[in-house]
Amino acid sequence: MRINGRDYRTIWLADDGWSVVVIDQTRLPHFFEVQSLETMPAAAAAIRDMIVRGAPLIGATGAYGMALAMRQDASDGAVAEAFTVLDATRPTAVNLRWALERMRRRLLAHPPAERAAAAYAEAAAIADEDAAVCSDIGDHGLGLIALRAAKAPRDRPFQILTHCNAGWLATVDWGTALAPIYKAHRQGIPVHVWVDETRPRNQGASLTAWELAREGVPHTVIVDNAGGHLMQHGMVDMCIVGTDRTTRTGDVCNKIGTYLKALAASDNGVPFYVALPSSTIDWRIADGLSEIPIEERAEHEVTHLTGLTEAGVLQTVQLTPAGSRAVNYGFDVTPARLVTGLITERGVCAASEAGIRGLFPEAEQAA
Ligand code: MRU
Numbered sequence: 001m002r003i004n005g006r007d008y009r010t011i012w013l014a015d016d017g018w019s020v021v022v023i024d025q026t027r028l029p030h031f032f033e034v035q036s037l038e039t040m041p042a043a044a045a046a047i048r049d050m051i052v053r054g055a056p057l058i059g060a061t062g063a064y065g066m067a068l069a070m071r072q073d074a075s076d077g078a079v080a081e082a083f084t085v086l087d088a089t090r091p092t093a094v095n096l097r098w099a100l101e102r103m104r105r106r107l108l109a110h111p112p113a114e115r116a117a118a119a120y121a122e123a124a125a126i127a128d129e130d131a132a133v134c135s136d137i138g139d140h141g142l143g144l145i146a147l148r149a150a151k152a153p154r155d156r157p158f159q160i161l162t163h164c165n166a167g168w169l170a171t172v173d174w175g176t177a178l179a180p181i182y183k184a185h186r187q188g189i190p191v192h193v194w195v196d197e198t199r200p201r202n203q204g205a206s207l208t209a210w211e212l213a214r215e216g217v218p219h220t221v222i223v224d225n226a227g228g229h230l231m232q233h234g235m236v237d238m239c240i241v242g243t244d245r246t247t248r249t250g251d252v253c254n255k256i257g258t259y260l261k262a263l264a265a266s267d268n269g270v271p272f273y274v275a276l277p278s279s280t281i282d283w284r285i286a287d288g289l290s291e292i293p294i295e296e297r298a299e300h301e302v303t304h305l306t307g308l309t310e311a312g313v314l315q316t317v318q319l320t321p322a323g324s325r326a327v328n329y330g331f332d333v334t335p336a337r338l339v340t341g342l343i344t345e346r347g348v349c350a351a352s353e354a355g356i357r358g359l360f361p362e363a364e365q366a367a
Contacts, residue, residue, distance in 0.1 A: 001168045003032060003214065009173045010057050011064065011127060018071060018120070020064045022052050025169055029210035030308045037061075040069035040082050047089040047096070050201070054170020055244040055280055056130045059095030062086045063126045066103040067119035074115035079107050091293040092253060092331050093244040094282045099126055127172045133277045134174035136345040141180020141240065141275055142187065144341075144348060148271070149189050152237050157190035157218060159237045161227055164196070164255035165203035166242025166275065167211040176242040176275040178211060180343065185217045193219040194230060198255060200301040200328060224257050228264035239265050239272045240343070246274065246281050248363065250336030250351030251288025256329050262338040274334075274351070275343040281356065283363050288333040295330035302326035 001008060011022050020037040026049070027033045035051060037043045043065030046052050052061045069082035083100050090096060106122045107115050149158040166177035174182065184191050193212055198204035205221050212219040222230070230236050239261055245253045252258070252274045265272040285291040303320040320326065339351035349355035357363060 001173065001211070001214065009127070009131065010052065010169055011060050011172060013120075013124075018068075020061075020068065022046060022061065023169070024051050025053060025207060026051055027314070028169070029206045030314060037064070037068065039072070040065045040085065043068055044085050044089050047086070053203070054165065055093035055095040055242070056134070056171040056176070056277060057169070058090060058093050059099035059279060060123070060127045060130055060172050062089075062096045063099045063103050063119075063123035066100065066107070067116065067123045070107065070116040070119040074107075074112040076108070076112075079104060079115070090295060092295045093280075095244075095277075095279045098279045102126065130171055130277065130279070131173035133279075133345040134168075134171045134176060134179050137176055137275050137277065137343055138174055138179030138183040140345075140347050141273070141343045142183040144273065144343065145180055145184045145191070145238070146187075146189060148238055149184070149191075157192040158184075159192050159194065159235055161194040161230070161236045161239045161261065161270075162196065162208060163204065163227075163239075163241045163258050163261055164198045165207035165211070167208055169207050169211060170242060171277075175211075176277065176280075176343075177240045178208070180240065180275065181212075181217060182215055185215065191217065193217060194227065194236060195219050195221045196224050196227060196257065196261070197221055198257065199224055200297075203255070227261050228268075231264050231268040231270050236265075236268075236270050239270060241272075241274055243274050243276045243280055244331055245288075245292050246276055246342070246351075247285045247288045247291070247336075248281060248283050248356060249286045249288075249353045250339060250342065250356060251292075252334045252336070252339055252351065253288055253292045253294075253331050254334065256332050259332040259334045259338075262334040266338050271340040272334075272338060273341050273343055273348075274339055277345055278360055278363075281360070281363070286353075288335070292331075292333060294332070297328045297330050299326040299328060302328050 167175035336351040346359040
């Protein structure tokens with residue numbers, strides 16, 4: 001995507017050809033800054049501290065983290081160590097384990113002397129594929145939007161609600177949920193996006209709003225509890241969200257609060273779509289509620305808020321009374337029955353085992 005007249009992805013190699021550069025997402029939307037990652041532990045910290053976030057980008061960063069590790073030590077032990085450290089950074093997004101397993105397979109097929117080069121090549125392939133896959137998701141989602149927009153009221157733009165950030169910042173490029181919106185906007189379909197602020201870290205208010213503003217897509221930020229009201233009043237034509245892990249049966253794990261939006265959508269007859277690359281499908285599991293580990297993050301993210309002061313500096317302030325406890329579940333699970341369809345790189349399918357297998361018949365071998 002284009003920032004300040006330059007095309008950016010969210011992760012790339014520096015001019016030295018080996019250090020890895022990422023956009024520091026903890027500084028957005030107020031400051032656009034990049035960070036250089038030069039060691040595997042630095043890549044692990046960037047994922048853990050959410051300098052990079054979003055399931056596909058976490059996967060790509062994990063892959064480059066393996067490559068950084070291989071520069072220092074390419075022994076079998078170092079492959080195992082890098083896998084363990086990177087895999088432990090965040091538990092819910094399955095793209096991380098998917099990318100690490102792919103890297104490990106590729107590395108162990110080479111003698112140690114060839115592993116650093118093989119690791120950089122594989123990490124680059126993962127990043128390039130993610131960008132291409134997200135563009136394909138955009139094309140398939142665009143078809144859906146065009147179809148539904150043609151039947152929607154003509155006196156206003158087509159209204160789409162999204163939760164959290166599943167835009168290009170969450171992936172290598174394009175995004176998942178936002179890719180169809182970008183493509184629709186570029187095709188001249190009038191769209192307007194309701195952006196859930198997405199407490200506690202506010203990825204909607206800070207990242208999605210920033211992305212949409214950069215692309216000139218009309219949008220309005222709403223508090224997390226507003227979606228149901230808007231749907232009751234016919235102000236939402238379609239929901240599109242991303243996902244961090246989807247079971248092979250179509251249960252969707254996504255940022256906390258997604259389930260409530262799906263319930264409201266179902267109650268109001270609003271189509272609820274989930275956009276995802278197949279690397280987000282966990283072929284091993286069938287029941288999202290009992291089998292997906294839900295990340296619990298620090299209480300501090302709930303009890304405190306960070307924003308820009310009038311003096312132009314980022315400041316964190318306390319919201320709750322001293323001593324009040326908070327709990328911070330990062331994700332929830334939306335059962336497949338509440339999902340209208342999955343938008344994947346191969347097309348749109350029902351959120352069901354049969355629907356997913358119809359698009360990915362080879363998946364059984366992967367399970
Ligand atoms: O905790 P995060 O910011 O890494 O969460 C990721 C998300 O933004 C998602 O919930 C998103 O919808 C899926 S990633 C494309």
